Amino acid sequence: MTTDLDTLLTRLYVKIDDEIGEARCLGRPPLLSDSELVCLAVAQALLGYHSESRWLRYANKHLSGMFPYLPQRAGYNKRLRSALGLVKRLIRELVMDSDFWFDNHWITDSTPVPCGMSRPTVQRSNLAGWAGYGYCASHSRFFWGLRLYLVCTPTGMPIMWPLANPKIGEREVLAAMLEVDADLVAVREGIVLISDKGFASKPFEKALAEQGIELLRPSRKREKQRYGEPMLKKVRQLIESVNDTLKGQLDLEQHGGRSFDGGAIRVAQRILAMAAAIWHNNSTGAPITRSLTAYDH
Numbered sequence: 133m134t135t136d137l138d139t140l141l142t143r144l145y146v147k148i149d150d151e152i153g154e155a156r157c158l159g160r161p162p163l164l165s166d167s168e169l170v171c172l173a174v175a176q177a178l179l180g181y182h183s184e185s186r187w188l189r190y191a192n193k194h195l196s197g198m199f200p201y202l203p204q205r206a207g208y209n210k211r212l213r214s215a216l217g218l219v220k221r222l223i224r225e226l227v228m229d230s231d232f233w234f235d236n237h238w239i240t241d242s243t244p245v246p247c248g249m250s251r252p253t254v255q256r257s258n259l260a261g262w263a264g265y266g267y268c269a270s271h272s273r274f275f276w277g278l279r280l281y282l283v284c285t286p287t288g289m290p291i292m293w294p295l296a297n298p299k300i301g302e303r304e305v306l307a308a309m310l311e312v313d314a315d316l317v318a319v320r321e322g323i324v325l326i327s328d329k330g331f332a333s334k335p336f337e338k339a340l341a342e343q344g345i346e347l348l349r350p351s352r353k354r355e356k357q358r359y360g361e362p363m364l365k366k367v368r369q370l371i372e373s374v375n376d377t378l379k380g381q382l383d384l385e386q387h388g389g390r391s392f393d394g395g396a397i398r399v400a401q402r403i404l405a406m407a408a409a410i411w412h413n414n415s416t417g418a419p420i421t422r423s424l425t426a427y428d429h
Contacts, residue, residue, distance in 0.1 A: 163201040177405035178427040213393040226411040232289040241371040247277035258391040266298025288374040
């Protein structure tokens with residue numbers, strides 16, 4: 133089995149058909165199936181096309197052998213927004229089908245997802261009410277948009293992820309994530325969750341301990357050195373590199389979403405592309421499981 137885009141898309145297409153299938157209502161089936169739609173979206177993210185119009189022109193010229201029928205931009209956009217539930221489900225299916233599903237060492241962090249750069253955009257955007265103003269300490273900048281919270285394994289395979297208003301506290305969002313996926317947490321023993329100082333709170337750590345989760349984080353000022361802190365610096369670089377993959381290679385900040393559904397599916401599209409690459413690299417024995425080099429050209 134080779135590590136290239138064609139092989140990845142073929143395996144992904146078979147995976148969707150085998151695990152999820154085509155649950156359609158009565159009537160004439162669409163010319164572009166759900167499996168083909170998701171594979172097309174993954175290819176778009178891996179090849180770095182922000183514009184759907186440019187992407188469809190490229191796909192018509194270079195990918196017609198894999199996708200005999202391609203819709204117009206409006207049809208593609210509509211189908212993609214309606215496929216959010218399928219994309220989220222497929223991300224979980226890929227994680228479960230990898231060697232990383234039962235990894236009990238998790239890393240968590242949040243990263244800004246800007247959705248507008250001007251005051252008129254903020255006033256007119258359909259994302260108003262969900263998006264908001266926030267501050268990114270690592271880049272010393274304010275932004276208007278959302279925050280992506282990611283709980284992943286050290287290899288970068290996403291376990292849980294939501295989008296939230298940046299004004300909501302990090303501990304509050306993480307607690308809600310763990311509550312939604314309580315069944316997933318319950319079947320694991322000895323979960324070690326590695327985070328930064330933003331998740332520091334004795335009541336929060338106590339609540340995590342009651343769920344069987346040990347929180348490892350750097351000590352805050354005027355706090356004595358915590359257990360395992362000397363080795364956290366190298367581990368913390370892992371989540372930063374995962375964020376860099378999403379932003380630097382999959383162009384997370386150039387998602388172009390202008391509505392609730394549009395913003396959510398475009399972020400999910402990039403997380404699915406990263407998960408699919410890790411899943412395929414893991415299956416083929418690639419030395420670097422999060423490498424996208426074989427798929428971005």
